[in-house]
Amino acid sequence: MDGGRIIVWDFRDAFPWHLAIGPAMVAGSGLLFCVIYRGYFAWVTDVLGTAFAWFGRIFGYPMIVITLIGGLVGTYFGTIQFFNPRSTFANGEYTVTEGIAEVINPSPASPEQRLEIGGEIFEYSVNNGGPTFSGRFTDGGIVRTGMELRISHIDGEILRVERREQPPTDTPH
Numbered sequence: 001m002d003g004g005r006i007i008v009w010d011f012r013d014a015f016p017w018h019l020a021i022g023p024a025m026v027a028g029s030g031l032l033f034c035v036i037y038r039g040y041f042a043w044v045t046d047v048l049g050t051a052f053a054w055f056g057r058i059f060g061y062p063m064i065v066i067t068l069i070g071g072l073v074g075t076y077f078g079t080i081q082f083f084n085p086r087s088t089f090a091n092g093e094y095t096v097t098e099g100i101a102e103v104i105n106p107s108p109a110s111p112e113q114r115l116e117i118g119g120e121i122f123e124y125s126v127n128n129g130g131p132t133f134s135g136r137f138t139d140g141g142i143v144r145t146g147m148e149l150r151i152s153h154i155d156g157e158i159l160r161v162e163r164r165e166q167p168p169t170d171t172p173h
Helices: 017-047 050-090
Strands: 005-010 095-100 102-104 112-117 120-125 148-154 157-164
Touching (some): 050 148, 050 157, 095 112, 112 148
Antiparallel strands (some): 005 157
């Protein structure tokens, strides 16, 4: 808390599920594929003969390698997406925008939302699975029009959201 503001969302608190699930999915699907593929080759060899089995191996094994490489490349770029903003934020190389929030919903059915603060527009997705802002605060609240917010961002990517702390309603003025 600083100056009557509380941090309601910080990207460093968002667990990077895509980094944990990506390698597990690649390894699990590769293992499952190999088990199924091996059983398939045994069946092909028994039923159709070894010529068909070799034909399948010539095309099948490269597909396994391509799948594993694709998964690893995706995981690598996901890691960069997560760690680059962390280091930039730690170095203080971000911009702060503050003001009254106005939520712009282009379509009620669309998960894509826009948030305008101080003349700047930030876009976020409600159905986001990555470590970026999804419109929900850590305490369970959501962004609403009229909130006084301070947003720390890099090139429009929201890194931290702070909200002005509201005094209790029973406090005399």
